[in-house]
Amino acid sequence: MYHYDEYDHALVQDRVAQFRRQVERRLAGELTEDQFRPLRLMNGLYLQLHAYMLRIAIPYGTLDARQMRKLAYIARRYDKGYGHFTTRHNMQFNWPKLEETPDILAELASVEMHAIQTSGNCIRNVTSDQYAGAAEGEIEDPRIWCEIIRQWSTLHPEFSFLPRKFKIAVTGSEADRAAVKVHDIGLIMRRDGAGQAGFEVIVGGGLGRTPFIGKTIRPFLPKEDLLSYLEAILRVYNQLGRRDNKFKARIKVTVHETGAEEFTRLVEAEWLQIKDSALKLPKQEVDRIARHFEPPAFRVLSKTAPATEARIARDRDFAAWVRHNVAAHKVSGYAIANISLKPIGKPPGDATAEQMDVVADLADAFSFGEIRVTHAQNLVLPHVERDRLPELYDRLAAAGLAASNIGLISDIIACPGLDYCSLANARSIPIAERITERFADRDRLELIGEMQIKSSGCINACGHHHVGHIGILGVDRKGEEHYQVQIGGSASEDAALGRILGRGFSADEVVDVVEKIVDTYLAHRNAGETFIETYRRIGQDPFKERVYGAA
Amino acid sequence: MGEEVEDMDQVVIANRLSDGLVVFLAAAPGSLQGEWKLRLEQASVASDDARAQELLALGVAAARQEQKVIEPYLIEVERTAEGLRPTLYRERIRCQGPTVRTDLGKQAEAREV
Amino acid sequence: MALLESRTDGPALVEDRFVRLADDAALPAEGAVLVSLVRFEKERAALLARKAPLGVWLASNQTPAAISNELDRLALVALDFPVFSDGRAFSSARLLRERYGYKGELRAIGDVLCEQLPFMLRSGFDTFEMKSPKALEEFRAVVGEVRVVYQPTGDGRATAIDRRLGRR
Structure with missing residues (x-):
């Protein structure tokens, strides 16, 4: 992973000193x-x-054991012993004191971390694929480009007062685990006819009040032109984006109102002017950053994993964990191990200081010290020897970190909602907790299969409800918490926005409604069909009838 | 509907600058000095709108002059057997702490007292 | 209101030699004036015929393309920040300097937030209308506070990449 050089260190340290003076x-x-x-x-x-809340960037979701231990230390020393992993590769502490925040930032700087641009109308923390560098079928490790973007966007003099916040996501493989189509800019690595790597550039996706799937404005951009092209997009947006209405200020509205074709023309015209400027990336610099992302010293391992296979054969719980939480690694004999932060009946994405320390220790012991954070609010150990999975599983289980539900109905994305957030209209976490309790039964979880429920406590959609297979949106209705339910969304490469089912529900009703939707799916599905496939085949009506009764 | 609405009981709520914690204004009627308290029970309760506006003005002036609290505003409360209770659920959560972590926030501190 | 100029030897408080004319105010016979784009377009000939320095100010929704052919006749371009959070003028400033080659005075007017000064300098501004009576102190406190820059802009400062490659 990337390590700061003297310039990166100097910038972050200066920023801490600056904030100390401001405080x-x-x-x-x-x-x-x-x-x-x-x-x-x-x-x-x-x-x-x-209280105050401090949002810390975990750039493109990569952190090492040392950084995780620092987060644990901060949680204990400056907060209330826990932290919350968000949907955007950030960690949030919910109880820091203003007078201590400069000290927290200094602690972070000492391990090459910061909270720069985790808020405000600027380019936010760039997000990526949590399996980067470990997944099969990757064109290149997208984190090389994320780091280049991180540096370019940090304290950008022209783009720190944009019409609205701006989010960039990058993926290096076909399988989209970074939800690139619902970002202000989404970048997918592609190869051109000559085999050169570059980017498909997608602009104007986003959730919130008016959700849009992004539009491809350039099918292929050579890598060395990345920054000039981003600068062209941002410049057009900075000048054209609406500033009269906060709800229409995101680039998705600019693209929609200008028209994708005209917007593309403006970007291309601007790009022609700056394409050969100092923004063109020097090969030495790209190579320097790429060296930080070279694969760790993988061992040559046998394809077979006898200890793991034996344990799968005799231990149903372990088998379930491997089935759901372990993904294929590009290197033979290795596996990607997901750590679910979605135990039954607990807030999604929360981790105690003790759990953070455990994860750090396990990263050191099993994964070359590397940890990833996912947009689904889980953690990943990216490089685990497949035959050491039983050992890893036992140690996770001892720390309460072995929930075997990645991608299943209890792997719910939820924003903090009204339990913490001053923007929220309704609570989000309790709904998620109760759904996980309702679907706690292992056989039932397995029976339902792949299912993404996403829950937000307000229209800002931090819980990504628009792209949940089932999306839940909390609203305030005459002084009561009330929940709208939508179905059919997806955040993957087949990105789609869900459609609202009908009138909303009270907090007491909403879990029953989810159950009815699930039952409808189970009643209608063909063999091997996932929820989203069934939904796309049969449409909304059967679900509506089940939930609201025949019309 | 259409009936005379009775004045609600109100208190002034704010966040403390130094640590962000929720605080409530306590001030004797006519006093130009107020104190910011951590517990809702310690707040001065205005039972009519004139007194509420007096409290709010005092809170806003104190926030401006002393720079010790942020964004004071009025919330409605009702008197229950268990003590004061905000009428809006948002403010109830604000006065108690996260409902998903009852070991944290004012609800936890109240138990310790 | 103080006018601050960034010079190679540091910031200085300077006299504003320009009179900002309302669109309906009579054009004085002498002296430097600063006019809106609307007035400039309407009275271009009369304004250019005067023997005094001329400045044009742009609202945040007016692009510098509108005056790109007139820049060698202007002694001042002022860009307005109606509120500090309206950052369009940062792009306008860079376009004026880097695209249109404007060499004259480039002034930030309106709601100029002291913490924005480093960004403004990097974008090409060299004078600043500041409300604070402590403008000079504030300028010295914030400018240079962060020693490293990542982005190449028209101010020519060596970026982190330049320094890594030993280019400067």
Whole structure:
């Protein structure tokens, strides 16, 4: 993974010193809250319902054991012993004191981490595929390009006061685990006719109040032109994006209102002017960054994994864990191990300091010290020897980290909702907790199979409800929490937006509704069909009838 | 509907600047000095709108002059057997703590007292 | 209101020699004036015929393409920030300097937030209308606070990549 050089270190340290001065001025009363708010937001410090919240970037979802231990330390020393992994490769601490945040940022800087641009109308933390560098069929490790984007976007002088926040996602393989089509810019690595690697550029996707699937504005962009092309898109957006209405300020609306064709023309015209500027990436610099992402020293291993196979044969729970939480690795004898942060009846994405330490230790012991964070709020050990999976599983189980439900109905994405967030209209976590309790039975989980439920506590859609197979949106209806349910969304390479089923439900009803939707699927599915496939075949009506009764 | 709406009981709520925790204003009627308290029970309750506006003005002025709290505003509360209770669920959560972590926030501190 | 100029030897408070004219105000016989784009387009000949320096200010929704052919006749271009969060002028500034080759004074006016000064300098601004009475102190406090830049812009500062490659 990438390690800072002296310049990266200097920037982050200077930024900490700068924020320390700003906090001192605020605490001394020299800055008012109106003056201070934009400054603290530039460092990811929010004021939430109960306290401040600090959002820390985990750039493109990669961190090492040392960094994870630092997060655990911060959770214990400065917070209440836990942290929350979000849907955007961030960690949120819910109880930091303002006066201690400069110290927290200094702790982070010491392990090459920061909270820069985790808030505000700027280019946010770039996100990627959690299996990058480990997955089969990857054109290149997308994190090389993520790191290049991270540096280019950090304190960008022109693009720090955009019409609205701006999110970029990059994937290096066909299988889209980074939801690139619902980002402001999505980049998919492709090869051109001559076998050269580059990017398909997708613009204008997004969730929130008006969800859109992004449009491809360039099928192939040579790699060395990445930054000039991004700068062209951002410049067109900065000038053209609406600033009169916050809800129409995202680039998805700009693309929609301008028309994808005209928008493309403007970007291409701008790009022609800057294509051969200093933004063209020097090969030495790309090579320098790429060297940081060279594969670890994999051992030559046998294809067979006798210990793992034997345990699968005799231990049903272990077999389920391997089936759902373990993915194929590009190197023979290795596996990718997912660590579910979705235990039954607990807040999705939360981890205690002790669990973070355990994960750090396991990363050291099993995965070359590497850890990944997923947009589905889980963790990954990317490089585990397949025959050591039983040992890993036992140690995870001892720490309460062996939930075997990746991709299943209890692997729910949920935003913090009204339990923490000052923007929320309704709670999101309790709904997720109760759904996991309802579907706790292992046989039933298996029977239902692949299913993504996504729950947001307000229209901003941090819980990605639009692209859930079942999406749940909390609203306030006459002073009561109320939930709209939609079905048929997908965040994968077949990205689609769900459709609202009909009138909404009370908090008490919503879990029953989910159950009815699931039952309808089970009643209608053909052999081997997933929920989303059945939905696409039979449409919404059977689900509606089951939920609301015949019309 | 159409009936005379009675004045609701109200208190002034804010976040403390130093640590962001939720605080409530306590001030004697006519006083120009207020104190920010961590527990809802310690808040001054305005039972009519004039007193509520007086409290809010005091809170806003204190926030501006002392720069110790952020964004004071009024919330409605009702008196129950268990004590004061905000009428809106959002404010109830704000005054108690996360409903999914009852070991944290004011709800936990109240148990310790 | 203070006018701050960034010079090679540091910031300085300077006299504003331009009078900002309202669109309906009479054109004075002498002296440097700063006019809106609307007025410039309407009274171009009369304004250029004067023997005094001329400046044009652009609202944040007006692009510098509108004056790109007039730049050698202008002594000042001012770009307005109606609120600090409206960042369109950052793009306009870079276009003026880097695309259209504008060499004259480039001024930030309106809601200029002190923390934005480093970004403004990098985008090509060289004078700043500041409300704060402590503008000079503030400028010194924030400019240069972060020693590393990643993006190549028209100000020519060596980027991290330049320094890594030993280019500068």
